[in-house]
Amino acid sequence: MINTIRFKEANCKNCYKCIRSCPVKAISFNNDQAQIMEDNCILCGNCLKVCPQNAKSVVDEIGKVKGFIKKKYSVYASIAPSFPSAFKSNNAKALFSALEKLGFSYIEETAVGAFAVSREYEKLIKKGEMKNIITTACPVVVSLVEKYYPKAIEYLAPVVSPMIAHAKMLKHAYGENIKVVFIGPCLAKKKEYRDGENDNLIDAVVTFDELKKWLEDEGIDLNEFQNENIKDDETLIEGYYPIVGGILKTINKESSYKFLSVDGLKSCMETLDALVKGNINGYFIEMNSCRGGCINGSCNNNSSFIEAYDDVLNYVSNKIVSGLKDIKVDVDLSKGFCDKEVKNIIPDDKTIRSILKKIGKFKKEDELNCGACGYSSCREKAIAVYNNKADLHMCLPYMREKAESISNIIINSSPNAILALNSELYIQEANNSAYRIFNIENMNLVGKNVFDFFDCPDFAIVRDTEKDILNQKIHYDKFDVTVEQSVIYSKEHEAIIIIMKDITKEEKNQEQMNKVRSETVEIAQRVIEKQMRVAQEIASLLGETTAETKVALTKLKDTIVTKMGEDE
Structure with missing residues (x-):
């Protein structure tokens, strides 16, 4: 099975926006990654529109079409009637000429198929056999009914969509070997044409967004063709199909049915709930999943709804509108639907x-x-x-x-005081330790200027320079607290984080130790000085005694020497 919508895993940011936008909750989320549940999905395209990360992409078939052209196939384009809203042109020939330049052999509006579908709706209305009739031009509505409102299948008009009708008519008229490419605003068409009943009718589907990119890549500007002569200035009233109430404009409403137009999935689901649960009879309901109609399709990225609406009105109303154009419908346009109900297990x-x-x-x-x-x-x-x-x-x-x-x-739980300041240096957060360390449990720091409590210039310096100041010893006299302080700047949040480690006790212990050491040194110094004085006094005393002894001994020696000389 080919997944029409693909997710880019690297881009999914777990915002759940796609799930919130999905009307049938067809997106699963496991292992931090969203995934489309193909069997549950009705391809409304809401998830594509709302994804802020562009995490989803649509299967692109431009390469496939280029391959047909390269192989010299006759490639026919069926272009949806909402094209004026996408290409800002009420000149169909300009767009057709651009498509011919890309290599298409023949271009025709899908409104031709819509004409045939409207005639089938008129037949159903005339027969009056159905309790209620829901139009089946919108493949999203068809999927919604088959998967989530199977009891309303009996109300689906048993008629193919304009895209399929037109493809049948083209292949019937020009041969089965031609390649038919549908070009439109609808994501769901990429799935519809692969339906088993539609095999070999449509060969590829290209969205308006994809066609714009293709034209851009080829350097083709639609303005180059705006002044070309238009061979056929007539269009079908079925050109109104892409706007709300457009289908109703194309059919004869002289019948007992009451006619109603419903757009947007929320309104469609409310209407289907009423049809299934209530006793509602005799309604012909034009139902379109896109709010505002096909001009607001999931793959029609236009500037605004009202401009898109105006573009279609101008295109159709400025032509010679004809609902009686000679169109032969020699193909079977019947369609069957089946129960594909999605069932959740309710625990x-x-x-x-x-x-x-x-x-x-x-x-x-x-x-x-x-x-x-x-x-x-x-x-x-x-x-x-x-x-x-x-x-x-x-x-x-x-x-x-x-x-x-x-x-x-x-x-x-941190033993350190932690403060968070905003760019104006007001305290935004303060942990429990901040109150404990500074003994201010009865105060509230939050909302106060940091300088009301802590007189330190580092806070302003860090804010102004956006450079951290780390592991500074700061003593706050006001609290008689000494901290080892780091002031950190958070550029992303324009915030300042202050971490203060209380080292008051260590500092006081160190101060006491230094005092003891100082006193010890002082005492030692005094002892040394006293000892020096004693030593000096002893030395002085010893010096005098020695001198006297020397004198006495010298005298004694001299006496003895003299006496010895006399004895001789």
């Missing part, structure tokens, strides 16, 4: 409650039903989890609460 209440408890929803009041996960209620999300369509932890309030809880545990 019992006990199982649902056990799933909810895993994400902190223990009682009814815990179920916020905020819709952030993409599901309208917590119970609906729990059922999706049970069916492996959703991740248990897709609950944003729960994950935020959990993250904040863990963050608070970490920050408030």
Whole structure:
């Protein structure tokens, strides 16, 4: 099976926006990655429109068409009647000429097929056998009914879409060997033409957005062809098909049926709910999944709805409109539909409650039903989890609460004071240690200017220079607290983080140790000085005694020497 919408895994940012936009919840989310559930999808294209990361892409068939042209096939283009809204031109010939330059052999408006479809609708209305009739020109509506409202299948008009009708008519008229390429605003057409009943009718589908890119790549400017002469200045009233009420404009409404036009999937689903549940009879309902009609198709990236609407009106109303053009319909336009109901397994209440408890929803009041996960209620999300369509932890309030809880545990468990300041140096957050260290439990720091409490120029310096100041010893006299302080600038958040390690006790211990050392040195110095004085006094005393002894001994020696000389 070819997936019409593909996801780029690297781009999915877990925002769940695509799930919120999906009317039938056909997007599963597992292992941090969204995936289209092909069997559930009705290809409305909402997820393409809302994805902020461009994580989804459409299967592009331009290469396939180029291959047909390169191989010299006769390639016929069937172009949807909403083309004036996409290409800003009420000159069909200009676009046709551009397509011929790309290599198309023949171009015709799908309005020709719409003409044939409208005639089939008139036959159904005239017969009056159906309780209610829902138009089947929109493949998204058909998928919606077959998959989610099978009881309403009996109301689907058993008629092919204008695209299929036109393809049948082209191949009947020009031969089965031609290649028919549908060009339009609708993503779902890429799936419709691969339906088993439509094999070999349409050979490729190109969206308006893809055609614009192709023309751009080839350097083809539509303005080059705007002044060309238009051979046939007539169009069909079926050119109104892409706007709300357009189908109703093309049929004879003289019957007992009541005629209603419904657009947008929400309105379509509400209408189908009423048809299935209520006792509603005698309605012919033009139903279009796109709000505003095909001019607002998922692959028709135009500037604004009102401009697109005006472009189609100008194109059709400025022509010689004819609903009686000589068009031969020699093909079978009947269509059958089947039950393709998508069924979810609904677990019992006990199982649902056990799933909810895993994400902190223990009682009814815990179920916020905020819709952030993409599901309208917590119970609906729990059922999706049970069916492996959703991740248990897709609950944003729960994950935020959990993250904040863990963050608070970490920050408030830190023995260091932690402050967060904004760019104006006002305190945004303060942990428990900040109050404890500075003994200010009875005060509230949050919302106050940091200088009201902490007189340190580093905060302003870091803000102005955007450079961190790390591991500075700061003493706050006001609190008689000494800290080892780091001031960190967060450029991403334009915030300043202050981390203060209380080293007051260590500093006081160090101060006491230094005092003891100083006193010890002083005492030692005094002892040394005293000892020096004693030594000097002793030395002085010894010096005098020695001198006297020397004198006495010298005298004694001299006496003895003298006496010895006399004795001789």
